[in-house]
Amino acid sequence: MTKRAKSSTPTRSVLRRRATVLAAGMGVSVALGTGVALAADSPSTDVFATSTADSLAGAVKDQAEGQQKAAEAKAAAEKRAVEDAKERAAAKAAADRKKREDFKKLQASWVKPVDKYELGSTFGIAGDRWSHNHSGQDLVVPTGTSVKAAHTGTVVEAGWGGAYGNNVVIKHGPNSYTQYGHMSKLNVKVGDKVNTAQEIGKSGSTGNSTGPHLHFETRTQPVYGHATDPVKAMHNHGIKL
Secondary structure, three states: OOOOOOOOOOOHHHHHHHHHHHHHHOOOOHHHOOOOOOOOOOHHHHHHHHHHHHHHHHHHHHHHHHHHHHHHHHHHHHHHHHHHHHHHHHHHHHHHHHHHHHHHHHHHOOOOOOOOOEEOOOOOOOOOOOOOOOOOEEEEOOOOOEEEOOOOEEEEEEEEOHHHOEEEEEEEEOOEEEEEEEEOEEOOOOOOEEOOOOEEEEOEOOOOOOOOEEEEEEEOOOOOOOEEOHHHHHHHOOOOO
């Protein structure tokens, strides 16, 4: 029997294996839709192609899910930012309303002309320091203490008041005035509208005074001679001197 010479041409199976290796080396992507199917009749090639496609599909899915989650997180953050802004605006509006209400209540009320003090000479007592009985209530405080308007009103006197030294008189309504004497500094002038608790000046010892204090009067008229007992008058307004 004559022996058949070995062919130098590569067999079909060898070519298939080479094509498969080449495809793997070049990173052929089935997802690109090229329809590449080298050696389609080879089981090993089919497994490779399927695995590659599944891997790419999984990566695309993961990326899409990641983008969706990022978009949802951004939308949630933006929504929360809007809600926070609304909450801050509502809180500010509520605080502003309370501030206005408190201010209205304060203006309707009366306050002490100085915060901390010791009681000095009282209303109505006699003595050689006054030509007549004492016309107010002395509140002993250091020079420079803030003196406040006892109630809202209009300044009808501000300046030198003789024995009262630097003094301020405020009209609060018909037959209702307060007077502040012996002050070292005045912060208001005649005609000024003042609010309850507004600083009108600083205490001192000007005029006929034996030491730093505030001479506080309540009057039915703006001038001397119409004083009422400040302790009783302030008590009627809910304030204890």
